[in-house]
Amino acid sequence: MSPDLDAVGGPAARPGATAMRELRALKRGGFPSGGPPVRTLLSEIDEVLDLEAAGALLGGAVPLEQLAAAGGFAGQRMALLGSTTMDSLPHLLTAVGVREGVLPRIRLSGFNQWRFEILAGAAELKEFEPGVVACLLDDSAVFEAVTDPLDVAELEERCQAFAEELAQWATAVRESLGGLLVLCTLPLSPLRRDRITDYRSKARLDAVWNRMNAAVADLAAGQPATVVLSHSAIAAHAGTVFGGDRMRHVAAHVFAPEFLKAYAEELVRVVRAGLGRAAKCLLLDLDNTLWGGVVGDDDIGGLKLGGAYPGTAHLELQALARDLMRQGVMLAVVSKNDDQIAREAVATHPEMLLREDSFVRFRANWDPKPDNVRALADELNIGLDAMVFVDDNPVERGLMRRLLPEVATVEMPRDPARYAATLAARGDFNLLELTEEDRDRTELYRARARRAELESTAGNLEDYLRALGSELTVEPAGPLNTARIVQLFGKTNQFNLAGVRYSETEVAQRLAEGTGAFFGARLTDHYGDNGLIAALALREQDDGVWEIENFVLSCRVFSRNVEDALVGLVLRSARKYGARAVTARFRPTPKNARFAAFYPAQGFTPLPTEDGSPSVLFRHDLAVTADLPGSIRITNDEGAFHVR
Incomplete structure (x- = not known):
């Protein structure tokens, strides 16, 4: 059968098309079934154009009020400023925000008005009272004040001055609007760089540009309530930065839709962190997740862990989990297994990085995993929306999404080589700033367990x-x-x-x-x-x-x-x-x-x-x-x- 045809010979349904139809039906009904079904449907949409269409569908006062009434969302007012056309960004932010439990109310500033809007007093934005102000700039913000784009000495002077100007602008934003300011380093477009013909000047321009971006990144430490995103990190997830040349000429669209989608996802992570909605607990399966193989069938000696691939991939996931734990993320085991056998494997396998004391809870049994997760949330006294579930089995993932849509279920790839990278890229646990209480969270919850033991014996x-x-x-x-x-x-x-x-x-x-x-x-x-x-x-x-x-x-x-x-x-x-x-x-x-x-x-x-x-x-x-x-x-x- 042709890959473009479905089972009955017709055109194959575009991924996300079914979810879009159900979203439209939910909107017509005023979202009567609440927030989680909407979030589940949005998690099934990955194509940029579909996600943008979903955001347009959910945007506007009426749908947002209906979703707010359904419950389970945190609201946030966001002001968007930039040096290029970003008319698709509010829709992407709406879709991604709702998917992640945030109802963004967005005000988009005019084309290339980022500087003048603030320096003129930002009267309209003051009235809007944004909790987050985000500014996304392309290299035109630098080059518009350059008289000779081939004069690297002039470019060096301009780049140094631009970082200082941006710092002053950031201060003006805080004085005018308050809230959290989110900046991003600036990408250098190939057209700007490639017009220079000698490699010595190209290298000098690269060094100058990198120093400017380093100074911009330093604003996160030097300016209060300021977050600076990395355009290169966003591009690594998006696979690209710049859009097509025709769209740049016709509509002043500099950034690729894929980049804007990845930027929207990163910005929503910042918003969630600012709202105190970062996840706290990582729920981990054992068989074919933390190790390769099934311990009940293969015995401990037959598990694939460390050594050669795929054992190295499972060890890489454990190393990531360990590093998350060191930054305050609680780890818990949720596995369909015999408890004694599972604990013995964790305790005795020589390649295990995570041992039993790495986990605040260890649930290895044959109960449905959603039941175990509900019980864990009660025991740890955290919300289901503070949990992230990792399991290689698509059936278990589907059941978790269906029965506990509040839990963030990671869509794991088939190849375990991508397990760690997939989890890390999601940024579920990102914080604005890591505190000592965050670092000590695992020990705090262990101490809570000891207090619970005392409570059970007290009269x-x-x-x-x-x-x-x-x-x-x-x-x-x-x-x-x-x-x-x-x-x-x-x-x-x-x-x-x-x-x-x-x-x-x-x-x-x-x-x-x-x-x-x-x-x-x-x-x-x-x-x-x-x-x-x-x-x-x-x-x-x-x-x-x-x-x-x-x-x-x-x-x-x-x-x-x-x-x-x-x-x-x-x-x-x-x-x-x-x-x-x-x-x-x-x-x-x-x-x-x-x-x-x-x-x-x-x-x-x-x-x-x-x-x-x-x-x-x-x-x-x-x-x-x-x-x-x-x-x-x-x-x-x-x-x-x-x-x-």
């Missing part, structure tokens, strides 16, 4: 909490903890009471102005350091009333009275410093409903709201405050919190 909850020996320390935001505090505010977990996010730039600015105070809290116990587990934002209103703008607590310390202790300390600090009262707001989300009564339980009373929003405002008059929990030793005094 009652109070005995258990006292036996833990918990110690709580409040610390103001500073250079060593602000990144983690901002990361906590970005989480959409169950104990995020107001849903207010802050960037590092905003925290630094408000601290300098005295318009806000930000704090973290650290918890230790007999089993180790839980890390920075809480973030609070406070401010003083004009009438002398303190306001808790937001309070976020890590899910790993729920039910240990930490939240009671922290609010109790806020109330005591407010009374010590002469505050008239303390107010706090609860904004309901799909995840935080269980804590709707938290503030009333702390002695706050609800106040009427005038804006008609679903949020509830509470007030505590400080006349009587409850005792602090006796199961926690608090290292600070009653003045731990302050607002100036």
